[in-house]
Amino acid sequence: MESGKTAVPTTIVDAVERSIETMRKNLSEPLSIDDIAGFAMYSKFHFSREFRRVTGVSPGRFLSAMRIREAKRLLLTTDLTVTTISHMVGYSSVGTFSSRFSGSVGMAPSAYRRFNGFVTSVKVSGKRDAGGSVYGSVTAPEGADLGLIFLGLFPTRVPEGKPVSCTILPFPGPFEITEVPAGTWFLLGHSVPGHACEALTEDQAVHVGSLGPLEVRRDTPLGPTDFRLRGMRILDPPILVALQRVRSKAFEADIVRAAG
Numbered sequence: 001m002e003s004g005k006t007a008v009p010t011t012i013v014d015a016v017e018r019s020i021e022t023m024r025k026n027l028s029e030p031l032s033i034d035d036i037a038g039f040a041m042y043s044k045f046h047f048s049r050e051f052r053r054v055t056g057v058s059p060g061r062f063l064s065a066m067r068i069r070e071a072k073r074l075l076l077t078t079d080l081t082v083t084t085i086s087h088m089v090g091y092s093s094v095g096t097f098s099s100r101f102s103g104s105v106g107m108a109p110s111a112y113r114r115f116n117g118f119v120t121s122v123k124v125s126g127k128r129d130a131g132g133s134v135y136g137s138v139t140a141p142e143g144a145d146l147g148l149i150f151l152g153l154f155p156t157r158v159p160e161g162k163p164v165s166c167t168i169l170p171f172p173g174p175f176e177i178t179e180v181p182a183g184t185w186f187l188l189g190h191s192v193p194g195h196a197c198e199a200l201t202e203d204q205a206v207h208v209g210s211l212g213p214l215e216v217r218r219d220t221p222l223g224p225t226d227f228r229l230r231g232m233r234i235l236d237p238p239i240l241v242a243l244q245r246v247r248s249k250a251f252e253a254d255i256v257r258a259a260g
Contacts, residue, residue: 008050008053008054012050012053012054013054013235015040015041015042015047015050016040016050016051016054016055016235017234017235018039018040019036019037019039019040019047019051019059020062020066020234020235021234022036022039023036023039023062023063023066024066027066027067027070027088027089027090028087028088028089028090029090030090030092031063031090033047033048033059033060036051036059036063037059047059054235055157055235055236055237056157056210056237057156057157057158057237061156061158061237062237064100064104065104065158065160065237065238065240066238067089067090067091068089068100068101068104068105068160068238068240069238069239069240070088070089071085071086071088071089071097071101071109072105072112072117072199072200072240073200074088074089075109075112075113075117076112076113076116076117076199076200077200082094082097082098082109082110085097085109086098086109097109103160103161104158104160104161104240104241105160105161105240105241105242106119106161106162106241106242107119107242112242116199117199117200117242118199118242118243119242119243124162124163124164124165124166131165131178131179131180131181131182131216131218131219132180132181132182132216132217132218132219132220132221132222133176133177133178133179133180133216133220133221133222133223134153134176134177134180134187134214134216134221134222134223134225135174135175135176135177135221135222135223135224135225136174136175136223136224136225136226136227137172137173137174137175137224137225137226137227138151138169138172138173138174138175138189138209138227138228138229139172139226139227139228139229140172140191140207140228140229140230141207141229141230141231144191144207144229144231145193145194145205146171146172146191146193146194146207146229147191147192147193147194148168148169148170148191148192148194149168149169149170149171149172149189149190149191149229150166150167150168150189150190150191150243151166151167151168151169151175151177151187151188151189151227152164152165152166152167152177152187152188152189152241153165153166153177153180153185153186153187153188153214153216154185154186154188155183155184155185155186156186157186157188157210157212157237158237158238158240159188159190159237159239159240159241160240160241161240161241162241163241164180164181164183164185165177165178165179165180165181172229175227180216181216182216182217182218183215183216184212184213184214184215184216185212185213185214185216186210186211186212186213186214187209187210187211187212187214187225187227188208188209188210188211189208189209189210189227189229190206190207190208190209190229190232190239191206191207191208191229192204192206193205193206199242199243205231206231206232206239207229207230207231207232208229208230208231208232208236208239209227209228209229209230210236211225211227
């Protein structure tokens with residue numbers, strides 16, 4: 001949760017965590033919101049409201065993100081076909097799966113596998129003229145194991161698809177994101193340890209941050225903003241957007257060997 005919000009009772013947080021863990025174990029099943037609410041032992045409407053309050057997104061959206069994250073992992077670590085993987089993560093139609101994957105990750109499943117989980121460049125959406133900007137400073141816990149820091153502005157709290165604008169920082173400190181279209185956006189960020197593979201964030205000591213909604217106006221800078229990275233939790237929506245290979249050539253070679 002973002003700072004400044006009313007604390008959610010521990011019983012609610014525990015129930016949401018329990019439901020997320022159960023989702024993770026049943027990704028191949030055709031789960032409904034009623035099923036997910038039942039895991040947490042709440043009514044559908046009450047659970048959906050509390051789930052969104054804790055995670056920032058709906059249970060269905062969170063489940064969809066978990067399915068795509070698992071598909072990313074399977075594409076890079078197994079030789080299973082795209083059709084098999086789509087069924088393993090709960091899609092009865094490979095066409096629907098491929099469309100959802102492409103929209104969330106930024107490339108088709110087959111291309112994601114072919115390029116070892118990376119894009120040649122981070123494409124942005126939205127108009128690039130007469131934009132505003134967002135600036136401020138990134139902080140992280142003392143001693144945090146950080147790699148490069150990705151910051152992007154997205155229309156929702158899930159880091160997926162094309163950011164409207166973004167930047168990459170070598171370490172915590174000042175940042176500025178320019179050419180931001182006017183609108184309401186969420187500033188999302190993450191950093192994978194320098195020794196880890198950026199394309200496989202599961203089970204890594206990933207640091208994330210979220211700020212927003214932010215109202216960006218035409219030709220107007222927004223800031224300064226204090227963007228705080230923290231250790232990723234089970235309650236954080238999965239990271240879906242594919243990034244460039246921004247490590248050294250030696251590390252890229254390690255990625256290829258690990259993913260192959």
